[in-house]
Amino acid sequence: MAVPISQMWTVATYILKKRMSGEKKFPLVLMLEPLFKCNLACAGCGKVQYPPHILKKQLSPQECFAAVEECGVPMVSLPGGEPLLHPQIVEIVNGLVARKKYIYLCTNALLLKERLHEFTPSKYLTFSVHLDGQREHHDMSVCREGGYDLAVEGIKEAVARGFRVTTNATFFDGTDPNSVRSFFDEVMSMGVEGIVLSPGYSYEKAPDQQHFLGRAKTRRLFRAILSNRKKSWKFNMSPLFLEFLMGKRNYECTAWGSPAYNIFGWQKPCYLLQDGYTDTFQELLDTTDWDNYGTASGNPKCANCMVSCGYEPTAVTAGFGSLSGFFAMAKAAIFNTYEDKGALDLLNNHTTFAAQHDHFVKIDSISPAPQIGKLEETRA
Amino acid sequence: MSQPVQHVPLNVDELEVVDGRAYENLEGWVPELASEEDLRTAIEKAFDYRGDITLTFKNGERVEAYVFNRHTGKGLADSYAQYFASNSPDKRKVSYAEIARIEFTGKDRAAGKHWEAWLQKYAEKKAAGEKNIALHPEALD
Numbered sequence: 001m002a003v004p005i006s007q008m009w010t011v012a013t014y015i016l017k018k019r020m021s022g023e024k025k026f027p028l029v030l031m032l033e034p035l036f037k038c039n040l041a042c043a044g045c046g047k048v049q050y051p052p053h054i055l056k057k058q059l060s061p062q063e064c065f066a067a068v069e070e071c072g073v074p075m076v077s078l079p080g081g082e083p084l085l086h087p088q089i090v091e092i093v094n095g096l097v098a099r100k101k102y103i104y105l106c107t108n109a110l111l112l113k114e115r116l117h118e119f120t121p122s123k124y125l126t127f128s129v130h131l132d133g134q135r136e137h138h139d140m141s142v143c144r145e146g147g148y149d150l151a152v153e154g155i156k157e158a159v160a161r162g163f164r165v166t167t168n169a170t171f172f173d174g175t176d177p178n179s180v181r182s183f184f185d186e187v188m189s190m191g192v193e194g195i196v197l198s199p200g201y202s203y204e205k206a207p208d209q210q211h212f213l214g215r216a217k218t219r220r221l222f223r224a225i226l227s228n229r230k231k232s233w234k235f236n237m238s239p240l241f242l243e244f245l246m247g248k249r250n251y252e253c254t255a256w257g258s259p260a261y262n263i264f265g266w267q268k269p270c271y272l273l274q275d276g277y278t279d280t281f282q283e284l285l286d287t288t289d290w291d292n293y294g295t296a297s298g299n300p301k302c303a304n305c306m307v308s309c310g311y312e313p314t315a316v317t318a319g320f321g322s323l324s325g326f327f328a329m330a331k332a333a334i335f336n337t338y339e340d341k342g343a344l345d346l347l348n349n350h351t352t353f354a355a356q357h358d359h360f361v362k363i364d365s366i367s368p369a370p371q372i373g374k375l376e377e378t379r380a
Numbered sequence: 381m382s383q384p385v386q387h388v389p390l391n392v393d394e395l396e397v398v399d400g401r402a403y404e405n406l407e408g409w410v411p412e413l414a415s416e417e418d419l420r421t422a423i424e425k426a427f428d429y430r431g432d433i434t435l436t437f438k439n440g441e442r443v444e445a446y447v448f449n450r451h452t453g454k455g456l457a458d459s460y461a462q463y464f465a466s467n468s469p470d471k472r473k474v475s476y477a478e479i480a481r482i483e484f485t486g487k488d489r490a491a492g493k494h495w496e497a498w499l500q501k502y503a504e505k506k507a508a509g510e511k512n513i514a515l516h517p518e519a520l521d
């Protein structure tokens with residue numbers, strides 16, 4: 001596990017204090033969206049499809065600090081939009097660092113290299129760079145040729161300057177697990193602290209979409225990707241959440257675990273669904289009909305969701321919330337190879353991304369699927 | 381208050397793919413608000429719409445706005461919509477009972493922005509020999 005011990009300790013003690021105080025619903029990570037404006041126009045992204053007057057609005061540093069203090073989280077994720085487009089992002093970051101919050105600044109890194117000098121390395125600050133796969137996959141994913149190269153330049157510069165850096169990938173239907181495994185090799189060789197990943201989800205408010213990964217397909221995909229794991233791969237995530245993605249665990253959603261705050265207010269019920277807004281965090285907790293969400297509810301909006309913002313808080317709380325959970329987490333962190341012949345078969349029988357999309361576009365330089373002999377080496 | 385959710389019995393763990401939400405072309409729509417139900421339905425669609433709408437209030441005021449929230453109470457008087465007017469930085473709130481007309485006047489910013497459309501566009505540009513192919517954010521001014 002790539003998460004530093006000081007951060008794990010902070011999160012563990014936070015959870016224990018909440019448990020001992022009898023709180024049933026408490027957040028772990030605030031998804032603080034300071035603006036929706038972005039310098040990319042990714043197809044289907046629900047965050048950038050607002051009218052211009054909404055895209056011009058942004059949270060002030062004071063509004064950001066108030067939201068963080070109101071919900072009391074130990075960790076803050078700064079997604080968007082593109083946070084580096086916020087004119088006061090440095091002030092926001094410095095203010096959160098001063099409050100000893102662990103920050104993940106989620107960026108497409110197009111501007112990272114040129115803005116790095118404005119930030120100061122800290123154990124509290126991580127640049128979480130959006131990279132969805134190898135060069136061609138990422139460029140297609142973000143709808144911009146050259147996007148991967150700019151992001152990688154930013155990553156290398158940030159690593160060289162001593163910043164904590166992770167990569168952050170979302171995988172949709174059609175993802176080639178062989179390419180993802182090669183991508184893991186690439187990013188680890190860049191010196192990043194770890195990899196963050198999640199299956200994609202259809203943004204309800206960006207409805208012009210066709211279909212998305214269902215749970216059965218998601219589990220097969222992540223079983224193929226994460227089994228027969230290389231020791232060199234580090235994940236900046238709960239190992240129990242990774243087991244959940246691989247189909248080894250069943251969890252229910254903790255929708256309040258990663259609450260979202262933006263210019264509209266506190267988003268009901270989670271980062272992905274937009275069923276309304278409240279003015280305060282307490283109002284969010286009190287007025288959201290939580291039984292209406294998660295797979296157990298039967299809500300079709302939640303049927304295909306296995307996304308980290310809902311299920312990783314469950315995994316983290318399970319890991320730090322009991323002795324048995326802690327031992328399961330420790331076991332998953334130590335014995336993390338997950339040898340699995342069936343997963344190798346999944347890799348070898350996978351139809352590649354390029355083949356699946358050949359009727360649309362021929363991508364010449366996508367890495368070919370590794371053969372079984374090469375994969376056997378990864379098991380050693 | 382959240383809208384009532386239609387729960388469907390299914391084994392989610394067996395789902396291979398899940399359909400995205402059906403797209404509804406609402407740009408230019410002016411719903412007839414003959415009943416309370418018509419009004420509630422129209423505001424719900426306005427809440428889902430990725431563009432501005434024009435609200436006309438019963439006092440005659442017209443506002444171009446993005447509706448980002450709604451609260452449905454038992455009657456129209458205790459139900460309200462929240463919006464950002466296009467010419468104001470502040471959140472505003474209006475009771476359903478004060479709304480006389482809703483027009484979906486703003487551009488639908490979600491229309492046509494799906495993955496398959498991008499792949500198609502990419503293929504066309506690639507075939508035409510273009511370099512540095514990209515989708516660019518729309519200008520904000």
